[in-house]
Amino acid sequence: MEKEFDTKLVLQGRNGGSVSRSKSFSFKAPQENFTIQDFQLGKIYGVGSYSKVVRAKKKETGTVYALKIMDKKFITKENKTAYVKLERIVLDQLDHPGIIKLFFTFQDSFSLYMALESCEGGELFDQITRVRMISVEPSWCFDKFWDLTYLHVQKGKLSEDEARFYSAQVVDALEYIHSMGLIHRDIKPENLLLTSDGHIKIADFGSVKPMQDSRITVLPNAASDDKACTFVGTAAYVPPEVLNSSPATFGNDLWALGCTIYQMLSGTSPFKDASEWLIFQRIIARDIKFPSHFSEAARDLVDRLLDTDPSRRPGAGSEGYAALKRHPFFMGVDWKNLRSQTPPKLAPDPASQTASPEREDAHGSPWNPTHIGDSSAAHNDGHSAPSTPSESSGSITRLASIDSFDSRWQQFLEPGESVLMISAVKKLQKITSKKVQLILTNKPKLIYVDPSKLVVKGNIIWSDNSNDLNVIVTSPSHFKICTPKKVLSFEDVKQRALVWKKAIETLQNR
Numbered sequence: 001m002e003k004e005f006d007t008k009l010v011l012q013g014r015n016g017g018s019v020s021r022s023k024s025f026s027f028k029a030p031q032e033n034f035t036i037q038d039f040q041l042g043k044i045y046g047v048g049s050y051s052k053v054v055r056a057k058k059k060e061t062g063t064v065y066a067l068k069i070m071d072k073k074f075i076t077k078e079n080k081t082a083y084v085k086l087e088r089i090v091l092d093q094l095d096h097p098g099i100i101k102l103f104f105t106f107q108d109s110f111s112l113y114m115a116l117e118s119c120e121g122g123e124l125f126d127q128i129t130r131v132r133m134i135s136v137e138p139s140w141c142f143d144k145f146w147d148l149t150y151l152h153v154q155k156g157k158l159s160e161d162e163a164r165f166y167s168a169q170v171v172d173a174l175e176y177i178h179s180m181g182l183i184h185r186d187i188k189p190e191n192l193l194l195t196s197d198g199h200i201k202i203a204d205f206g207s208v209k210p211m212q213d214s215r216i217t218v219l220p221n222a223a224s225d226d227k228a229c230t231f232v233g234t235a236a237y238v239p240p241e242v243l244n245s246s247p248a249t250f251g252n253d254l255w256a257l258g259c260t261i262y263q264m265l266s267g268t269s270p271f272k273d274a275s276e277w278l279i280f281q282r283i284i285a286r287d288i289k290f291p292s293h294f295s296e297a298a299r300d301l302v303d304r305l306l307d308t309d310p311s312r313r314p315g316a317g318s319e320g321y322a323a324l325k326r327h328p329f330f331m332g333v334d335w336k337n338l339r340s341q342t343p344p345k346l347a348p349d350p351a352s353q354t355a356s357p358e359r360e361d362a363h364g365s366p367w368n369p370t371h372i373g374d375s376s377a378a379h380n381d382g383h384s385a386p387s388t389p390s391e392s393s394g395s396i397t398r399l400a401s402i403d404s405f406d407s408r409w410q411q412f413l414e415p416g417e418s419v420l421m422i423s424a425v426k427k428l429q430k431i432t433s434k435k436v437q438l439i440l441t442n443k444p445k446l447i448y449v450d451p452s453k454l455v456v457k458g459n460i461i462w463s464d465n466s467n468d469l470n471v472i473v474t475s476p477s478h479f480k481i482c483t484p485k486k487v488l489s490f491e492d493v494k495q496r497a498l499v500w501k502k503a504i505e506t507l508q509n510r
């Protein structure tokens with residue numbers, strides 16, 4: 001697949017229209033002849049819809065990279081080739097301290113590998129939601145079993161100073177991305193990564209859209225789709241005009257920035273609901289509630305960024321980013337020296353405090369890469385790399401978006417059936433717990449699936465009657481699904497226990 005990058009170029013000229021010419025294109029980040037055996041693999045940083053990102057130390061040099069591993073067959077099957085090519089070529093040409101750097105790529109028969117700058121600080125999402133020892137929340141303590149959990153109450157949001165620091169760095173990087181004629185289209189706290197010293201880097205250019213006058217060289221077949229009825233990105237951050245099939249603009253990212261700042265300050269995205277459909281209704285109705293602790297400046301900035309008219313969002317008008325940067329929320333920000341400012345202290349990942357990053361993944365066991373690379377005996381069909389959610393997927397929960405919906409779960413649906421809510425959760429037993437994918441569909445059907453073996457482990461018998469099916473929330477992340485025959489306990493690390501309850505009840509009362 002990489003060879004195709006070497007073919008004919010399409011250069012998109014500044015004055016619109018595209019110019020095509022034949023030329024061998026040389027990447028800044030070279031295509032190397034490395035193999036996966038040249039790296040010592042460590043923990044899994046994260047799992048995307050078509051990739052797995054792993055900490056990888058080059059044995060020869062000791063340099064640590066974030067290796068984005070993509071299964072060729074899966075990418076082809078899912079028609080993601082254009083997205084992968086575009087991400088590769090865009091990252092190759094971007095050069096900004098606030099953007100993940102691509103160092104080199106390589107491939108083998110099964111996988112494509114991108115060696116990215118590693119962000120040891122994890123996702124901004126985790127900084128927002130990370131568990132901290134703060135206080136006991138008495139109202140949640142009615143279940144003795146969970147008492148210990150409540151000694152570790154989540155702070156769940158950032159201070160305004162922290163949010164200002166991070167959002168200024170995002171604004172700075174976004175200004176650069178937009179100045180290059182690119183729309184990122186998937187700005188959200190999961191794609192804002194932190195270096196070990198706490199600075200922000202924008203990642204995941206898999207949804208990027210070059211504008212007509214982009215300064216980026218785009219290769220044939222690498223431009224992402226612009227089909228009227230689909231959107232790329234993630235449901236909760238998608239702007240209303242995209243739902244109305246308007247063409248993409250820089251304003252799309254500014255809306256997502258508004259949602260992200262709201263989330264930093266409140267702990268949740270502004271448009272939250274039990275299903276994509278309900279989220280879209282809220283977005284279209286611009287149904288925003290501002291928590292009372294928001295300062296006047298924060299509220300005003302978010303309110304303006306979430307303007308239904310994309311051209312009125314600060315940063316999108318004729319004044320460009322100057323209008324955004326001089327907003328009172330950013331008062332005191334030294335825009336020229338952002339990267340030399342002292343970042344907020346990172347809340348540590350509890351799992352990594354006992355684990356050495358080279359040797360252990362986030363759950364305390366070394367990642368076994370048997371399913372990747374040419375030399376792998378286990379990799380006989382090429383389907384397993386990104387298509388298995390992995391042992392770390394418990395922390396990669398997200399609502400499905402139309403475009404990024406993970407096709408793995410489609411096999412559990414009948415024709416015409418669609419997913420209303422899906423989470424990687426832990427099914428809690430007396431002393432053990434098991435990672436499962438909990439899936440609620442419009443049938444209605446409520447099942448949980450073993451994410452590694454991709455087999456249904458349980459079918460919770462549906463009833464519209466709350467006497468036969470009800471959900472008891474015992475904490476922000478813990479809930480029990482009760483049927484006359486049994487009570488099943490789950491933990492959703494992304495604290496969506498109430499969302500699950502609401503989703504099930506909404507469906508019962510439809």
Ligand SMILES: Nc1ncnc2c1ncn2[C@@H]1O[C@H](COP(=O)(O)OP(=O)(O)OP(=O)(O)O)[C@@H](O)[C@H]1O
Pocket residue numbers: 045046047048049050051052053066068100116117118119120122123190191193203204205206404
């Ligand atoms: N350079 C990096 N350093 C550390 N972790 C990373 C890095 N790049 C990605 N990750 C982690 O891996 C996850 C998946 O990566 P990425 O978002 O690029 O994959 P994707 O398949 O494009 O995802 P998506 O489903 O959002 O399209 C990220 O959310 C992040 O947690």
